[in-house]
Amino acid sequence: MAVHIVSYDLKAPGRNYDPLWARLREFAFAKPLESFWLIDTTMSAAQLRDDLLKHIDKNDRLFVARMAGESAWSDTISQTVKDWIWQRFPRG
Template identity: 30%
Template sequence: MAALLITYDLNKPGQNYDSLYEKIRELGTWWHYLDSTWIVVSSLSPSQAFDRLKPSMDASDRMLVLDITKDTYSGWLTQAAWDWLNAHV
């Protein structure tokens, strides 16, 4: 299993992105602590995950999907956020 970082800019004001959020949740165990960032534990590669999400986006939107590991993250988060990351990444 991989931990995928999914981050995006949704650029169409007023667009309903509920289907995108549901598709992200379907990828696996997820964490959504920051507005435009999710981490999903999934058996999919970054390109496979993106291929599943792309149909729920508009042409003006942007998305980046990366594989992350415990050695590749750092930041300023709450203890609950660190606990989730340490348990799943």
């Protein structure tokens, strides 16, 4: 398994993005920010991108990258998200 960062800009006003969010929730995930997800999957970044592209419009923007392990965040990130990250990337 590998943790991937997924971030997007959804451009269509009034569009129903429930299918995208439902697909993201099928994975082990954490959601530290509004349109920023951490997804734990065996897929490569390209495979995950291709999978998610099926659930957004052509003018939307999507970014997927594999996380290498080092990260930092503000104190206002939820404890649930911190715990999720620390389970996958133990603190040094």
